[in-house]
Structures are given as structure tokens and as C-alpha cells.
Amino acid sequence: LTIMGRTLLASYLPDPPKQVPHLLDRIKDVELSIVNLHFAMYEIHRDLLTRTQKLSQDFKKDQTPRHLLVLADDVIDSHGSGDIVVGDSTTLFVQVASEAKGYTFELTRGNSLKKVLSEVEAERQARLEQHIENDLRASESLSNPELSALAFDDVPYYHSVGNDVINIYENTCIAVGDFATLGIVYSENDLSKKEVRSMSKYIDSIDDLRKKPSVSSFLPKLSVYKIGFFNERYGQAIRKNVEPLYHGDLFFASS
Numbered sequence: 002l003t004i005m006g007r008t009l010l011a012s013y014l015p016d017p018p019k020q021v022p023h024l025l026d027r028i029k030d031v032e033l034s035i036v037n038l039h040f041a042m043y044e045i046h047r048d049l050l051t052r053t054q055k056l057s058q059d060f061k062k063d064q065t066p067r068h069l070l071v072l073a074d075d076v077i078d079s080h081g082s083g084d085i086v087v088g089d090s091t092t093l094f095v096q097v098a099s100e101a102k103g104y105t106f107e108l109t110r111g112n113s114l115k116k117v118l119s120e121v122e123a124e125r126q127a128r129l130e131q132h133i134e135n136d137l138r139a140s141e142s143l144s145n146p147e148l149s150a151l152a153f154d155d156v157p158y159y160h161s162v163g164n165d166v167i168n169i170y171e172n173t174c175i176a177v178g179d180f181a182t183l184g185i186v187y188s189e190n191d192l193s194k195k196e197v198r199s200m201s202k203y204i205d206s207i208d209d210l211r212k213k214p215s216v217s218s219f220l221p222k223l224s225v226y227k228i229g230f231f232n233e234r235y236g237q238a239i240r241k242n243v244e245p246l247y248h249g250d251l252f253f254a255s256s
Contacts, residue, residue, distance in 0.1 A: 022117050029125040036129065040137045047140055054150055066243050070160035077165060082173040088165035088250055091181045157235055157243040164246055169254035178250035 079086050085093070133139075169176055175183070184204060 018114060018117070021114055022121050025118055025121050026125070029121070029129075032125075033129060033132070036133070037137070040133075040139055044140060047143065050143060050151060051147075054147070066157045066159050068158040070158055072160070072162045073165075074161055074163070075165045076168070078168045079170060079172045079174050079176070084172060084174040086167055086169065086174050086176045087181075088167055088178045089163050089180055089248070091177045091183065094182070094184045096184070096186045157239050159243055160245045162245060163248045163250075165250045167250060167252050169252065171255050176252060178252065179248045 073089065075088065077086055077088065085091070163179060165178060167176055167178065
């Protein structure tokens with residue numbers, strides 16, 4: 002659950018020119034950790050595939066799943082009315098308008114930040130690419146003949162992701178199964194229609210937070226990894242049998 006309260010100049014950061022670039026830098030630290038993990042998993046997977054070339058058994062005859070991977074299948078209980086019960090991910094935005102000094106609906110002007118953020122993005126991406134090239138140095142992907150020589154095509158498994166059970170009981174709550182964005186506006190005075198219309202940019206900014214990025218935003222970066230992806234190299238019948246179950250939540254409540 003992410004809670005963001007925007008007050009001073011539509012920002013909860015008292016010094017955006019300094020703090021926003023710092024936040025982007027920290028996000029890039031998270032990206033670096035994920036890239037390192039991705040490469041580690043790639044090397045482990047490639048090593049396992051290579052070692053299977055020494056096996057004599059023909060595993061292609063039987064690809065029946067024998068394992069179940071369960072991720073984020075939670076059981077969540079509400080403990081009283083007024084709870085916010087979230088299965089996976091929710092961003093709660095709070096915008097406050099007050100007669101107190103310093104409170105306003107005026108938007109933060111981001112033009113001054115764009116140049117700084119672009120510089121941070123370019124510098125961190127260059128460092129990431131150097132890290133991939135000089136430090137990680139991924140092993141070559143298995144060639145087509147090597148893949149064909151494997152003792153099996155792939156190992157299918159059942160998996161369930163984000164299938165939560167949410168118990169609300171008799172409580173009055175905000176309950177979210179998968180993903181939600183909630184924008185809340187508080188004002189000491191009634192807002193006129195003109196003021197409501199003027200908040201369209203604020204509403205759009207909340208909506209933009211939850212939009213899925215376009216493929217073009219991350220494919221160029223993936224190209225620098227130069228590693229292969231080995232997954233689902235089995236027939237349609239098995240693929241249908243192991244089709245994953247995603248975000249099939251169950252809500253229980255009574256009145």
C-alpha cells in the first residue's frame with residue numbers, strides 16, 4: 002500500500018528540485034538489484050540446462066508437472082470497519098485544500114526538473130550498461146544444436162499467483178483484490194464546478210501512475226543484456242494443462 006499526500010504546491014516533498022532526483026537515483030538502485038538477480042537466475046538456469054546434456058534418460062516422453070509454485074496467495078482478514086484491505090497493490094493519493102497558509106491546489110511546475118532527471122537517467126543507464134558488459138559478462142546463450150540435444154524440452158509446473166482470500170466479515174471497508182488507485186480530495190470549503198474541472202491534471206496524474214508502460218519503454222534496455230530466455234518449450238497440450246492462475250481473488254463478507 003502506497004500512500005501519497007500532496008499539499009504544498011501539490012507536492013509532499015518540501016524541496017522537490019533536490020529530493021526528486023534523489024528518489025530517481027534510489028529507484029535506479031532497485032533496478033540494478035533486479036538486473037543482478039536476473040543475470041544470476043539466467044546463469045543458474047543455463048548451467049542446469051548444460052548439465053542435463055550428460056543425462057541418458059529421455060525425459061521428453063513424460064512432461065507431467067510434479068511441482069506447484071505459489072506466489073502471493075494470501076489470506077487477509079479485516080479487523081474492523083474503516084479498514085483498507087489490499088490483496089496486491091494500491092496507491093492512495095490524498096490532496097488537501099485548506100485556508101491555512103501554504104496549502105493550495107496549484108500544480109508543481111516540473112520543467113525545471115526534467116533536465117536534471119534526464120541527466121540522472123542517462124548517467125545511471127550508462128553505468129548499468131558498463132556493469133553488464135564489464136562485471137556480469139553473461140555466458141553465451143545455448144545454440145540451437147545445444148538446445149536440440151537437451152534431454153528434455155522443458156520442465157512444466159503448475160503455478161498460482163496473487164489468488165487471495167479476503168475476509169471482510171460484517172465490517173464496512175475499502176477492499177481491493179489486485180490493483181487500485183484511490184484519489185481523495187479534502188477541502189474545508191465546497192468546491193465549485195470550475196475548481197473541480199481545474200483538477201483534471203491532478204486526476205490524470207493519479208491515472209498515469211497505474212498505467213502499464215509501453216513495450217518500447219523497456220525493450221531497448223533489454224537488448225543490452227544479450228542473454229537468452231528459455232521458457233515453455235513444450236507442446237500446446239502441456240501448455241494448456243499448466244496454464245497459470247493469476248489474480249483469482251475470493252471475497253467473503255456478510256451483512
